[in-house]
Amino acid sequence: MAFCLSGVRSFPKLWKNKPFLGLDPGQASLCFFSPGYCAIRSQQRWFSLKTASSQNKKAVDLLIAKARSLKKGGKDYKKQVSPHYLFAAGAAKKRSRMTISQSNKDHALPKKCSNIQLPIKPLNSEEWDRLKEDFEGKANFEDWIISQMVKCHASIDVAKSLLAWVAAKNNGIVSYNLLIRYLHLCVTHKQTSEVIDVYEIMKSRYKRLESSGYSLLIRGLIHSDRWRDALTLLEDVKKIMIPSKKNYSDCIQGALLHQDVDLAWNLYQDLLGHDIIPMMETLKAFFDFGKDIKDEHYSNKLLDMLLYLRNNQLFPGESFVHSIKTWFESIPGKQWKGQFTTIQESGHCLGCGKSLESIHLTPEEYEFLKEQIMKDVIDGGNQYRKTTPQELKIFQTFVNSCPPFDIVIDGLNVGKMCPKACDSEVLLNVVSQLAKQNLHLLVLGRKHMLTNRSQWRESDMKMIQKQASCFFADNISKDDPFLLYAALNSGNHCKFITKDLLRDHKACLRDAKTQRLFTKWQQGHQLAIINSSLRSKITFQHILRYDTVVQTTGDSWHIPYDEDLVERYSYEVPTKWLCLQRKS
Amino acid sequence: MNVSITGLRPFARFLVSFTHQRRKINLYPIPQRYMCSKKPAVPYPNKENSSPPALLELDGWKTTMKSSLQEESVSTVSSKDEDTLAATRELIEMWRLISKEVPEHITEEELKSVMELPSKSAKRKYLKYLSIKERMKKAKQMKKEAKAVAREEAKQAKLLETTAEKEQNFLFLRLWDRNMNIAMDWKGAQAMQFGQPLVFDMAYDNCMNGKELRNTVSQLLESEGWNRRNVDPFHIYFCNLKIDSTYHRELVKCYKEKWDKLLITTTEKSYTDLFPKDSIVYLTADSPNVMTTFKHDKIYIIGSLVDKCMKPGLSLAKAKQLGLATQCLPLDKYLQWDMGTKNLTLDQMIRILLCLKNTGDWQEALKFVPKRKHSGYMEVSQYSREFVNRLKKKTFSSYPQNSLNVGTQKK
Numbered sequence: 001m002a003f004c005l006s007g008v009r010s011f012p013k014l015w016k017n018k019p020f021l022g023l024d025p026g027q028a029s030l031c032f033f034s035p036g037y038c039a040i041r042s043q044q045r046w047f048s049l050k051t052a053s054s055q056n057k058k059a060v061d062l063l064i065a066k067a068r069s070l071k072k073g074g075k076d077y078k079k080q081v082s083p084h085y086l087f088a089a090g091a092a093k094k095r096s097r098m099t100i101s102q103s104n105k106d107h108a109l110p111k112k113c114s115n116i117q118l119p120i121k122p123l124n125s126e127e128w129d130r131l132k133e134d135f136e137g138k139a140n141f142e143d144w145i146i147s148q149m150v151k152c153h154a155s156i157d158v159a160k161s162l163l164a165w166v167a168a169k170n171n172g173i174v175s176y177n178l179l180i181r182y183l184h185l186c187v188t189h190k191q192t193s194e195v196i197d198v199y200e201i202m203k204s205r206y207k208r209l210e211s212s213g214y215s216l217l218i219r220g221l222i223h224s225d226r227w228r229d230a231l232t233l234l235e236d237v238k239k240i241m242i243p244s245k246k247n248y249s250d251c252i253q254g255a256l257l258h259q260d261v262d263l264a265w266n267l268y269q270d271l272l273g274h275d276i277i278p279m280m281e282t283l284k285a286f287f288d289f290g291k292d293i294k295d296e297h298y299s300n301k302l303l304d305m306l307l308y309l310r311n312n313q314l315f316p317g318e319s320f321v322h323s324i325k326t327w328f329e330s331i332p333g334k335q336w337k338g339q340f341t342t343i344q345e346s347g348h349c350l351g352c353g354k355s356l357e358s359i360h361l362t363p364e365e366y367e368f369l370k371e372q373i374m375k376d377v378i379d380g381g382n383q384y385r386k387t388t389p390q391e392l393k394i395f396q397t398f399v400n401s402c403p404p405f406d407i408v409i410d411g412l413n414v415g416k417m418c419p420k421a422c423d424s425e426v427l428l429n430v431v432s433q434l435a436k437q438n439l440h441l442l443v444l445g446r447k448h449m450l451t452n453r454s455q456w457r458e459s460d461m462k463m464i465q466k467q468a469s470c471f472f473a474d475n476i477s478k479d480d481p482f483l484l485y486a487a488l489n490s491g492n493h494c495k496f497i498t499k500d501l502l503r504d505h506k507a508c509l510r511d512a513k514t515q516r517l518f519t520k521w522q523q524g525h526q527l528a529i530i531n532s533s534l535r536s537k538i539t540f541q542h543i544l545r546y547d548t549v550v551q552t553t554g555d556s557w558h559i560p561y562d563e564d565l566v567e568r569y570s571y572e573v574p575t576k577w578l579c580l581q582r583k584s
Numbered sequence: 585m586n587v588s589i590t591g592l593r594p595f596a597r598f599l600v601s602f603t604h605q606r607r608k609i610n611l612y613p614i615p616q617r618y619m620c621s622k623k624p625a626v627p628y629p630n631k632e633n634s635s636p637p638a639l640l641e642l643d644g645w646k647t648t649m650k651s652s653l654q655e656e657s658v659s660t661v662s663s664k665d666e667d668t669l670a671a672t673r674e675l676i677e678m679w680r681l682i683s684k685e686v687p688e689h690i691t692e693e694e695l696k697s698v699m700e701l702p703s704k705s706a707k708r709k710y711l712k713y714l715s716i717k718e719r720m721k722k723a724k725q726m727k728k729e730a731k732a733v734a735r736e737e738a739k740q741a742k743l744l745e746t747t748a749e750k751e752q753n754f755l756f757l758r759l760w761d762r763n764m765n766i767a768m769d770w771k772g773a774q775a776m777q778f779g780q781p782l783v784f785d786m787a788y789d790n791c792m793n794g795k796e797l798r799n800t801v802s803q804l805l806e807s808e809g810w811n812r813r814n815v816d817p818f819h820i821y822f823c824n825l826k827i828d829s830t831y832h833r834e835l836v837k838c839y840k841e842k843w844d845k846l847l848i849t850t851t852e853k854s855y856t857d858l859f860p861k862d863s864i865v866y867l868t869a870d871s872p873n874v875m876t877t878f879k880h881d882k883i884y885i886i887g888s889l890v891d892k893c894m895k896p897g898l899s900l901a902k903a904k905q906l907g908l909a910t911q912c913l914p915l916d917k918y919l920q921w922d923m924g925t926k927n928l929t930l931d932q933m934i935r936i937l938l939c940l941k942n943t944g945d946w947q948e949a950l951k952f953v954p955k956r957k958h959s960g961y962m963e964v965s966q967y968s969r970e971f972v973n974r975l976k977k978k979t980f981s982s983y984p985q986n987s988l989n990v991g992t993q994k995k
Contacts (some may be wrong), residue, residue, distance in 0.1 A: 143683075160643070163645055164643075164645050168645075176682065177683065180682055201646060208671055208675065208678065210675050210678035210679050210682065210684075211675075211704065213678065213682075239668060240668075240671045240672060240675045241675075242704075244704075382898075382901050384901035384902070385897045385898070385901040386897075388905075475872065476872055476900070476904070
């Protein structure tokens with residue numbers, strides 16, 4: 001949405017009293033590109049809509065996507081993006097779109113607070129007085145009007161005239177509240193000299209500020225010659241609380257802007273020391289700056305940064321990945337060559353043909369994960385919550401007495417797949433199709449499946465038990481933990497079938513690292529059935545063979561990245577890659 | 585920056601705190617000169633195309649704002665530990681200036697606990713809690729004062745009136761409250777001897793944080809109060825209540841000297857030791873079995889647990905561990921549930937149980953379920969229609985006994 005914002009910022013003072021044109025995409029785009037015709041109210045609407053409703057964001061996305069597809073010669077943009085894969089970026093969005101038909105609800109109109117038109121040029125005190133008389137509302141007039149100005153990015157001259165009027169009324173005193181809003185305006189308009197003035201005022205008037213004041217000052221000051229003051233402000237913030245990642249990001253960018261590389265790295269270390277995950281912009285700034293530096297030490301640190309991305313499973317955004325590419329290509333003598341690609345299903349990069357890291361866990365990781373699942377998900381401090389100790393014991397002896405399974409099936413999840421068909425029939429269908437392939441199956445279920453009922457026919461269940469090993473848990477036990485344990489216990493080749501994304505079990509794991517291991521294992525071993533008709537041959541959503549993570553082989557790098565226009569859920573992984581190769 | 589704007593308070597504060605400067609400033613002619621709005625000013629360096637506001641002086645206020653420099657920066661020397669304390673205090677003060685929800689007055693201990701909170705959002709939440717508390721207290725105080733004034737006036741008016749008619753014949757002295765208490769105590773004593781036991785399971789104190797525990801205790805207090813006022817009270821048991829646990833301390837703190845005179849049984853023992861296992865029914869919303877009727881020969885157990893941190897299945901696990909029967913209220917059967925958890929508060933539970941005990945009418949009993957959680961009672965016809973629909977889906981012949989379990993099983 002940076003697009004929309006920058007569009008607005010570029011025409012700060014061209015408001016005229018033209019009526020708004022409506023929200024039809026075509027007309028909206030007209031608003032976009034010919035900003036002169038936008039009325040104030042329409043801009044407010046743009047803002048409120050942008051934040052309030054995803055619907056509108058979607059509309060904008062679609063608009064842009066449409067424009068793109070035109071450029072690409074009418075290809076369907078969305079279809080091109082995501083392959084059939086459970087954890088691909090944007091897949092959840094697509095799924096939800098398939099299930100829920102879009103209803104075109106009207107957007108709630110922004111609350112009309114007052115009939116006051118924001119002034120477009122500075123007013124004198126009589127005019128302000130008059131405006132104040134028109135104002136009706138509970139809030140303080142000065143506070144209200146300046147917050148409206150901040151919302152609409154009014155020009156700072158108008159705000160300044162307001163402050164002058166307030167000061168005149170108040171013996172030269174302007175409240176902190178107003179000053180902060182004014183500072184906000186100055187920072188958004190990048191009026192550095194004004195920022196410095198306000199900084200002086202704040203410094204003289206208040207011994208300490210609060211977090212938003214510090215943040216604004218830091219952001220404003222880094223562009224000026226007095227950028228080092230931003231660092232002292234950062235120190236002040238540290239006295240009261242841990243600075244935000246935005247604070248650090250601003251300071252680092254300021255340091256880089258003024259060529260103080262060591263300071264920037266120190267700040268970066270400091271940031272990591274507080275266990276804050278840095279903003280992508282911060283990392284991007286280092287890469288952008290690195291283009292002009294031909295220094296072994298610096299480039300090593302950048303490579304460390306890429307490893308940091310790898311270890312924390314972070315994915316750069318589109319603009320960041322461009323910076324990475326240009327930085328690599330700017331390294332003299334090594335002749336890196338970068339290209340944006342996708343990965344084949346077999347796990348080979350389309351750009352260079354190399355195969356990527358396997359999705360399978362290492363033996364140590366595998367053991368660790370198994371232990372953690374047992375400890376946190378199944379046991380969880382109180383065995384009675386998910387199951388009972390007796391049942392757990394029975395299950396464990398059962399699993400250990402059987403040879404390793406090839407596929408573990410969540411019977412209830414699979415059975416309930418087709419709402420119209422009989423549950424046991426669906427399950428039997430799946431089991432028999434798999435059994436024909438000579439796979440050793442385990443079907444997990446609950447005891448109530450065995451009582452002969454319309455949904456679970458006894459004859460079907462008998463057939464299932466003939467073709468697969470079965471384990472039926474108590475009706476009030478959770479069956480998913482058993483599924484996980486059975487699959488993990490059988491070894492690396494074993495897959496499991498369920499459509500469940502298992503997020504609640506992932507949440508039971510204690511730290512982020514274990515959760516990432518779990519995600520990785522899940523991505524490599526979960527089979528989700530796509531087709532929902534009973535008779536057809538079952539097909540699975542295809543499993544990734546490769547691990548989606550920043551990876552290197554020394555003379556090549558493969559970096560997955562997020563596209564700007566695809567919304568990725570946290571359990572999904574990007575599908576686009578940057579492939580970097582060394583020529584020499 | 586979406587700070588809600590409330591009132592003139594920040595302004596007022598400034599007026600108060602800078603009045604001494606105002607006098608000083610007035611001595612100098614500079615501010616007035618600058619404040620004059622019809623002063624020719626410097627042209628704008630940054631905006632060429634702006635409409636010429638040349639007649640307005642816009643930068644004058646800065647001078648006066650800066651002029652207080654010397655007076656402010658006097659007292660800044662302090663030791664390290666006090667420094668952070670003062671910094672936090674000032675942070676709160678500044679937050680108040682931008683209309684964040686923070687308390688006006690804060691004690692030393694509260695300030696320390698603010699400092700110890702790990703994150704900014706935790707600090708904000710705690711401060712908001714403090715400010716709401718403060719506001720409530722203030723509103724209460726105001727109301728109290730207004731009431732006192734009104735009472736005084738009423739007294740005066742009455743004095744004028746009642747001088748005429750002095751002699752009246754009364755049957756009772758005005759001792760209603762005390763009489764009521766005595767009567768309730770009699771009933772309570774009777775319940776201690778012959779009443780149906782109702783157990784509160786207090787074994788959850790290590791599953792709750794301080795806030796939840798305090799909420800639980802206040803709910804317990806309320807439940808006990810509802811029970812006391814009933815025609816036919818339960819004989820309440822607080823089981824698994826460890827002496828000198830936080831629970832015990834909180835309860836004693838709330839009841840004070842009344843604690844030892846309460847007509848309930850408190851014990852460190854478990855209910856399984858006190859009652860036969862097969863007559864115990866553990867009430868929990870997670871139970872697969874639905875309560876159909878209130879049985880007068882059963883011992884119902886309510887887990888005294890406020891669960892705000894999403895730990896589902898705790899009480900069910902407990903019942904499973906001890907091998908007890910469980911039941912849940914038939915909320916879905918009688919109410920059209922809208923939102924909210926099916927976990928009810930302890931006082932709601934006891935009121936429902938009391939009502940069931942006395943009348944046995946579910947409709948009547950379930951009126952204690954908060955109205956916001958449901959949109960009305962299920963009509964009998966509607967429920968039976970759904971029931972028949974469900975039956976239609978199955979073959980009729982082999983229908984199992986506990987039909988109500990079907991809905992709770994996994995879909």
